Structure formats: C-alpha cells, structure tokens
Amino acid sequence: xxxxxxxxxxxxxxxxxxxxxxxxxxxxxxxxxxxxxxxxxxxxxxxxxxxxxxxxxxxxxxxxxxxxxxxxxxxxxxxxxxxxxxxxxxxxxxxxxxxxxxxxxxxxxxxxxxxxxxxxxxxxxxxxxxxxxxxxxxxxxxxxxxxxxxxxxxxxxxxxxxxxxxxxxxxxxxxxxxxxxxxxxxxxxxxxxxxxxxxxxxxxxxxxxxxxxxxxxxxxxxxxxxxxxxxxxxxxxxxxxxxxxxxxxxxxxxxxxxxxxxxxxxxxxxxxxxxxxxxxxxxxxxxxxxxxxxxxxxxxxxxxxxxxxxxxxxxxxxxxxxxxxxxxxxxxxxxxxxxxxxxxxxxxxxxxxxxxxxxxxxxxxxxxxxxxxxxxxxxxxxxxxxxxxxxxxxxxxxxxxxxxxxxxxxxxxxxxxxxxxxxxxxxxxxxxxxxxxxxxxxxxxxxxxxxxxxxxxxxxxxxxxxxxx
Amino acid sequence: xxxxxxxxxxxxxxxxxxxxxxxxxxxxxxxxxxxxxxxxxxxxxxxxxxxxxxxxxxxxxxxxxxxxxxxxxxxxxxxxxxxxxxxxxxxxxxxxxxxxxxxxxxxxxxxxxxxxxxxxxxxxxxxxxxxxxxxxxxxxxxxxxxxxxxxxxxxxxxxxxxxxxxxxxxxxxxxxxxxxxxxxxxxxxxxxxxxxxxxxxxxxxxxxxxxxxxxxxxxxxxxxxxxxxxxxxxxxxxxxxxxxxxxxxxxxxxxxxxxxxxxxxxxxx
Numbered sequence: 001x002x003x004x005x006x007x008x009x010x011x012x013x014x015x016x017x018x019x020x021x022x023x024x025x026x027x028x029x030x031x032x033x034x035x036x037x038x039x040x041x042x043x044x045x046x047x048x049x050x051x052x053x054x055x056x057x058x059x060x061x062x063x064x065x066x067x068x069x070x071x072x073x074x075x076x077x078x079x080x081x082x083x084x085x086x087x088x089x090x091x092x093x094x095x096x097x098x099x100x101x102x103x104x105x106x107x108x109x110x111x112x113x114x115x116x117x118x119x120x121x122x123x124x125x126x127x128x129x130x131x132x133x134x135x136x137x138x139x140x141x142x143x144x145x146x147x148x149x150x151x152x153x154x155x156x157x158x159x160x161x162x163x164x165x166x167x168x169x170x171x172x173x174x175x176x177x178x179x180x181x182x183x184x185x186x187x188x189x190x191x192x193x194x195x196x197x198x199x200x201x202x203x204x205x206x207x208x209x210x211x212x213x214x215x216x217x218x219x220x221x222x223x224x225x226x227x228x229x230x231x232x233x234x235x236x237x238x239x240x241x242x243x244x245x246x247x248x249x250x251x252x253x254x255x256x257x258x259x260x261x262x263x264x265x266x267x268x269x270x271x272x273x274x275x276x277x278x279x280x281x282x283x284x285x286x287x288x289x290x291x292x293x294x295x296x297x298x299x300x301x302x303x304x305x306x307x308x309x310x311x312x313x314x315x316x317x318x319x320x321x322x323x324x325x326x327x328x329x330x331x332x333x334x335x336x337x338x339x340x341x342x343x344x345x346x347x348x349x350x351x352x353x354x355x356x357x358x359x360x361x362x363x364x365x366x367x368x369x370x371x372x373x374x375x376x377x378x379x380x381x382x383x384x385x386x387x388x389x390x391x392x393x394x395x396x397x398x399x400x401x402x403x404x405x406x407x408x409x410x411x412x413x414x415x416x417x418x419x420x421x422x423x424x425x426x427x428x429x430x431x432x433x434x435x436x437x438x439x440x441x442x443x444x445x446x447x448x449x450x451x452x453x454x455x456x457x458x459x460x461x462x463x464x465x466x467x468x469x
Numbered sequence: 470x471x472x473x474x475x476x477x478x479x480x481x482x483x484x485x486x487x488x489x490x491x492x493x494x495x496x497x498x499x500x501x502x503x504x505x506x507x508x509x510x511x512x513x514x515x516x517x518x519x520x521x522x523x524x525x526x527x528x529x530x531x532x533x534x535x536x537x538x539x540x541x542x543x544x545x546x547x548x549x550x551x552x553x554x555x556x557x558x559x560x561x562x563x564x565x566x567x568x569x570x571x572x573x574x575x576x577x578x579x580x581x582x583x584x585x586x587x588x589x590x591x592x593x594x595x596x597x598x599x600x601x602x603x604x605x606x607x608x609x610x611x612x613x614x615x616x617x618x619x620x621x622x623x624x625x626x627x628x629x630x631x632x633x634x635x636x637x638x639x640x641x642x643x644x645x646x647x648x649x650x651x652x653x654x655x656x657x658x659x660x661x662x663x664x665x666x667x668x669x670x671x672x673x674x675x676x677x678x679x680x681x682x683x684x685x686x687x688x689x690x691x692x693x694x695x696x697x698x699x700x701x702x703x704x705x706x707x708x709x710x711x712x713x714x715x716x717x718x719x720x721x722x723x724x725x726x727x728x729x730x731x732x733x734x735x736x737x738x
Contacts, residue, residue, distance in 0.1 A: 249531065300519065
C-alpha cells in the first residue's frame with residue numbers, strides 16, 4: 001500500500017513544508033533532544049494529561065507531544081472549513097428534525113428504527129426546541145487524508161468531543177520553544193477559540209435569561225480523564241467549573257452555590273453524559289447530575305450544551321446517512337466524503353464484503369473500542385474464514401469499510417525524522433453563528449507502520465498549522 | 470362519569486432534610502376520554518418550577534422545597550369528567566414517534582419466560598386481536614397478590630413468581646407486546662374501585678399498545694379489561710420508573726417513610 005506523504009512528493013518538498021524543511025535541516029540532534037525534553041517538562045509542569053473521549057486508558061498519563069508541525073495550505077483549509085461547517089449544519093438540522101416532525105424519516109431517507117429505537121434517542125426532549133435550534137454546539141469531526149485533495153470523515157462527535165485543550169497547548173508550546181518559526185511563517189492563530197466558545201455558549205442563553213448570561217462548565221469531577229481540559233477551558237473563558245453538587249434547582253431556575261450566595265445559571269456546558277444529568281429524568285442512581293435540571297431545561301429556564309439527545313446524530317449506524325442529511329436539509333452536495341461503507345444487511349453489499357474480506361475492515365454496528373472487528377489485510381486466512389461465518393450468521397450486525405491509507409507527516413523519532421500516520425479533529429462551534437478556528441487536534445501514530453492514532457495505542461499529538469494567505 | 474380524586478402523599482424524614490426537588494406527572498391531560506373540570510396540586514412549603522407538556526402529551530411540573538424540613542405533603546385534588554371509549558386514547562396531543570416505544574427498559578427487559586409467553590400472539594389475525602390475546606395471557610399468568618413484588622421487580626421476575634400487582638401486569642404486557650414488535654408503554658393513573666373490591670387499586674397502572682387505525686389503546690391486564698369511564702390517565706413512559714407520578718430527590722443522609730392514600734369517588738355533580 002502507498003501512502004500520501006504530506007511533506008514530500010517524490011523527492012520534492014511540497015511548498016507548504018518548505019520552511020519546516022530548512023528548520024529541520026538546521027536543527028542539530030542534541031538541540032532536538034533538548035527541546036523535546038523541555039516540551040515534556042512543560043507539559044508535566046502545567047499538568048496536562050489527556051484521554052480522547054471514549055478511549056479509556058490511564059487518565060493521568062502524559063500524551064507524547066511531537067514537535068514537528070503538521071501543515072495545511074490556506075486553500076486546503078478553505079475546503080475543509082466549508083465541508084466541516086456544512087456537516088455541522090446538517091447534523092443540527094437532523095437533530096431538530098428527529099425531535100420534531102421527523103421529515104427525513106417520513107421521506108424514507110433514513111430508516112425509522114435506526115433513529116427512534118437508538119439508545120441515544122431521548123424521548124424526554126421530543127417536541128422541545130433548544131434555543132436557536134442548536135443541539136450540538138461543539139462538533140468534533142474526525143478526518144483523515146488519503147491524497148492531495150482527498151479527505152474523508154471517519155466519525156462525528158456531537159456530544160462533548162474532547163481534546164481541544166491539546167490543540168491550544170500544542171500551539172502555545174511551539175510558540176514558546178520556537179518563536180522564530182512563527183516570525184518566519186504566517187500561521188493562522190487558534191487562540192481565539194475560547195472567546196468564540198464563550199460567545200457561542202452565551203448566544204444560546206434561554207429566553208428567560210436577563211442581562212449577561214452566566215455560563216458554567218459542569219464536570220463529573222477530577223477523576224474524569226478529561227478533567228484537565230474542563231478546568232483549562234473554564235480558566236480561559238473566565239467561567240466557573242462546577243460539579244453537580246454545586247448546582248441546585250429552586251423553582252423555575254438553576255443556581256450555583258457561591259460564597260456570596262446563590263447565583264442563577266443560564267448556560268451549562270456539560271461534560272457529563274445524558275444518562276447522568278438528572279436523576280429525576282434519567283438514571284435515578286446518578287450522583288453526578290442535578291435533580292430537577294431537565295424540568296428547568298424543558299420549561300426554558302436554562303440551556304444545556306450539548307443539548308440532551310444530541311448523541312443520536314453521531315451514532316455509527318447513523319453516520320452512513322450524513323451525506324444524505326446534507327442533501328436533504330441543505331440541498332447541497334457534501335463537500336467532505338464519508339468513508340465508503342457497505343452495510344451487510346443489504347444483499348448486494350454483503351456479496352461485495354464476502355468477496356473482499358481480505359482488503360476490508362469489518363466492524364460491528366454497535367461495537368466500539370476496536371472489539372469484534374476484522375482488519376482484513378492484517379488477518380490470517382483462518383481469522384478471515386472464522387469471521388466470514390460470524391457475518392453470515394447475522395449480516396445486519398456488520399458494516400465494512402476499505403482499509404484507509406492514512407496520510408503521513410514527518411515526525412521526530414529516535415533515529416531522526418520519519419513519516420508517521422496522522423488524523424485530524426477540528427472543533428466546529430455552533431450557536432447564533434457557526435465558527436471554526438483554523439486548526440485542530442492532529443493525532444499521530446508514533447509506532448512505525450501503525451494506522452492507529454488512539455492515545456491508548458501509542459498515539460501522540462502535534463501542532464496543526466494553517467498557513468495564512 | 471364525574472370522578473372526584475383525593476390523593477395524598479406524605480414523606481417523613483427521620484432527620485430534617487436540606488431540601489427536596491420533585492418532578493410531577495400529577496395533572497391529567499384533557500382528551501376525548503377525559504376532561505379536567507378542576508385540578509389542584511399543592512406541595513407543603515414548595516415552590517412550583519416551570520411546567521410544560523412533554524412530547525408524550527403529559528403535563529410535567531417541577532417543585533422544590535427549601536429545607537430544613539422533616540415532612541412534606543403532596544396533595545392532589547380534582548374533578549374529571551370521563552367517557553368510555555373502550556380503551557382508545559383519542560384526541561391526545563403528542564409528538565413522540567411510536568417506534569420509540571419499541572425499546573426495552575431495565576424493568577421490561579425481555580428475559581426469562583417472557584419470550585415464550587410472547588409467542589402466544591404469533592397466530593393472531595391482526596394486531597388488535599394479538600393485543601387482546603397478550604393481555605388475556607398476562608392476566609392468566611400472574612395472580613393479583615399485593616406485597617408479592619416490589620417497586621423495582623422486573624417483568625421477568627414477576628412472571629417467574631406468578632404473582633404481582635398492576636405494575637407487574639403492565640410491565641409484562643409491555644415486554645411481550647414489544648417482543649411482537651407492537652409499540653407499548655406503561656401508563657399511570659387513577660381507578661374508581663367498585664363495590665365488590667374487584668378493581669384493585671385507586672392509584673393504578675395499565676399498558677397502552679399501538680394499534681394501526683386506532684392509535685394507542687389501553688389494556689388493563691390486572692383487571693382483565695380495557696380502560697373505561699372509571700379510569701383517569703396521568704402519564705406514560707417505557708416502564709413504571711419513567712411514568713411515575715412523582716419522582717423526587719431529597720438532600721439528606723437519612724431515610725424516608727412514605728405514606729400514600731388515594732380516594733376516587735363517583736359523583737353526580
């Protein structure tokens with residue numbers, strides 16, 4: 001398999017990487033080692049630890065930081081920017097629709113059972129329209145690149161995508177260690193993110209809010225793998241970081257306990273799952289949430305971001321229909337492509353999958369964390385044949401995708417610099433307006449040949465540059 | 470029929486609590502089978518929060534009580550004019566898609582003997598007769614025995630025990646209906662008890678099944694009938710926990726003693 005190298009085209013350096021090529025040449029090995037140690041010490045001192053949503057692993061582990069930036073040209077980003085915003089609009093339109101009239105289902109474009117019987121579909125919010133009609137206020141879209149102009153969306157994260165702190169810290173780190181790089185090259189800044197996030201959250205304050213909206217971040221607590229990020233964002237935005245026990249319902253509103261007495265809260269950026277938000281509406285045993293919160297929310301006394309129920313849009317089975325959502329709601333062709341997906345439930349697709357098992361990745365529809373899947377090119381004949389029987393037994397439980405040839409970017413490794421595979425997670429903000437800072441979180445598979453960028457499997461992060469025009 | 474309802478729920482705490490928050494489904498909605506003439510809910514020392522009609526068409530009302538308190542009284546009094554529609558829920562405004570009621574819940578998981586029990590409907594000529602068949606089967610499978618089950622007993626457990634109360638009948642009926650791909654939901658409400666004491670409880674529960682052409686139709690397996698003019702409908706959900714008339718949370722470390730009395734009377738005025 002051949003991979004698209006984002007820095008080199010045959011022996012030529014691609015223009016966006018010209019500056020970095022010189023930088024790399026000029027850097028002596030001992031300086032590189034010294035800088036890398038410096039970066040690690042800085043990360044440790046500020047205490048940044050990190051786990052990407054849903055990956056598990058040790059929450060206090062430091063994620064490796066790679067100093068070699070990943071670069072997009074202005075034109076490349078312009079296309080990504082349009083594609084990401086388009087997708088974020090379509091996903092929100094879908095959510096408004098399926099909790100309202102369900103037009104896309106009535107039109108037969110998405111099967112009803114996929115949506116209405118989905119675990120993430122919340123009957124409790126049917127018929128309720130959140131402020132500005134926004135359900136997913138922070139949309140994290142995982143993208144891989146396979147060629148000069150080929151980008152594919154791997155998955156959407158509509159609930160509470162994490163990792164944005166790493167985008168901001170990586171940039172901060174690079175600017176501190178290599179200020180010259182940022183003088184020589186004009187790179188689009190990402191440091192407006194927290195301003196935009198605060199503005200986005202305030203823009204969806206409920207109608208009953210009087211004056212400047214009070215925003216809080218609701219965290220499950222310090223044992224959560226993304227707790228660092230919760231406190232980091234609260235600090236940057238200048239808002240309170242609270243746990244469920246810091247909030248209470250009185251009458252038609254939610255208040256936070258403060259040293260100066262109760263203070264009304266208008267917008268809650270929650271980093272806890274729907275099921276734990278309110279024991280009077282969802283799981284009765286939840287200790288993380290706020291009793292009565294959902295009644296206040298549904299009677300317009302407070303806004304919750306992301307809106308309860310938003311998860312039905314980022315389900316693995318629903319994912320295959322996102323291009324259809326773009327066409328249905330926006331009347332546009334999708335700018336970003338989905339990874340082609342064959343549904344074994346459909347006869348023609350099943351035939352194709354069974355004939356090409358050796359080249360495909362086959363996943364369980366509701367599986368996660370890499371369990372119960374077949375990676376064709378990395379499996380033995382026996383494994384493939386065993387899996388074939390599993391598929392035949394229950395075809396509708398499986399989908400298949402081609403093995404993607406993720407692009408590589410140069411990465412510092414022990415022997416010097418070598419190509420490693422990367423993906424990208426940008427964070428799109430949706431409120432009164434749709435905003436996207438030029439950049440995102442680039443994850444890199446540090447092990448040679450590995451296509452798995454997950455932090456639990458030896459993945460690291462690097463700064464992501466978008467060159468100014 | 471004109472029904473008068475007087476429903477008192479008293480919570481006593483062994484140590485004063487710092488505060489209580491409740492979510493109520495205690496106000497009947499008006500539809501073709503019931504018209505609310507007069508209705509009042511009071512919570513001692515309580516402040517009413519925002520109230521709204523949810524997607525299932527039920528009135529939901531939040532309440533909060535500031536502590537310290539050691540006793541709270543929730544009193545419901547009202548008058549409802551009812552009409553016998555043979556169980557059919559007509560003129561009830563709601564927006565939840567019926568397919569959403571095919572999902573299981575913890576209390577209605579299709580475990581144990583439920584799968585076998587559900588098979589009885591396989592030969593039915595249409596969905597309505599399947600529903601009647603299922604309801605009759607549930608009536609026969611579980612004997613009404615107060616105290617045999619608890620609030621968190623699952624449908625499968627109650628079936629295995631062979632005894633239970635209206636909550637268990639409704640849970641089992643929901644489970645076997647969904648197993649036959651018939652959307653089903655749990656309904657809580659009031660029932661006018663008859664003279665012979667055959668109709669069991671004033672605070673009652675039954676199931677609703679979705680029948681094409683008719684919409685939601687009530688089935689009371691505990692009393693082997695469909696809801697009529699003796700029934701007042703309060704709210705619905707996937708199971709008893711979701712449809713509970715009162716869900717509450719007290720900020721305390723101690724325990725709570727619950728005392729409920731419900732009176733439903735028929736009146737001429």
